[in-house]
Amino acid sequence: PEGEGGKLALQLHPTSRHMQAEMLAWAEDNLAAPNDLGQKQVALEVFDYDASRQQVLTERGYTRTPYAAVTRRLRFGQQTLLPINYPTGFTYRSIRTQELSDLEKLADLLNAAFNRTIHNAAEFANFARFAPSYREDLHLLAVAPNGDFAAHVALNYDAVNQRGIFEPVCTHPDYQRQGLASALMRDGL
Numbered sequence: 001p002e003g004e005g006g007k008l009a010l011q012l013h014p015t016s017r018h019m020q021a022e023m024l025a026w027a028e029d030n031l032a033a034p035n036d037l038g039q040k041q042v043a044l045e046v047f048d049y050d051a052s053r054q055q056v057l058t059e060r061g062y063t064r065t066p067y068a069a070v071t072r073r074l075r076f077g078q079q080t081l082l083p084i085n086y087p088t089g090f091t092y093r094s095i096r097t098q099e100l101s102d103l104e105k106l107a108d109l110l111n112a113a114f115n116r117t118i119h120n121a122a123e124f125a126n127f128a129r130f131a132p133s134y135r136e137d138l139h140l141l142a143v144a145p146n147g148d149f150a151a152h153v154a155l156n157y158d159a160v161n162q163r164g165i166f167e168p169v170c171t172h173p174d175y176q177r178q179g180l181a182s183a184l185m186r187d188g189l
Helices: 014-030 051-059 100-113 121-130 180-188
Strands: 091-094 139-143 149-158 163-171
Touching: 014 051, 091 180, 100 121, 100 149, 100 163, 139 180, 149 180, 163 180
Parallel strands: none
Antiparallel strands: 091 139, 139 149, 149 163
């Protein structure tokens, strides 16, 4: 299992991919959890390039959801960070949690980027107030010329354990494929 709610993480050696269907069958029998409708389900993330897993899932009746996430890890050593290439026409700054308009624009961006309706200004205000690793200066924004938030990258850093995570990273659908989130992630690093 990958947390609660029937979420799975299939971890297979490349030479054992033939076991995917068998692993899914076992997970469906042993790890399924009820969804909002009370029906048993399992869920897992699949990369776009993983045609083999997509085929197995299709054959088993799985459907694709409109949202996804990816986690990547990077250990810092003597690596040189790439230069930040800010796309022109935007302004770049940190969020201002004391300004309600910033919190409302962030909620709008998160809802648009992740195709949701659940985010609101109060949610982020509570996060900023209570999350122990929250730092306002590490919640970075690309602001469009009309004042809309075009992209947001949050770097939450745990200084005690020297661990950081980018979450969430998002770009409004109207501004995607311009390098905004990439520039903000490099700025955060």
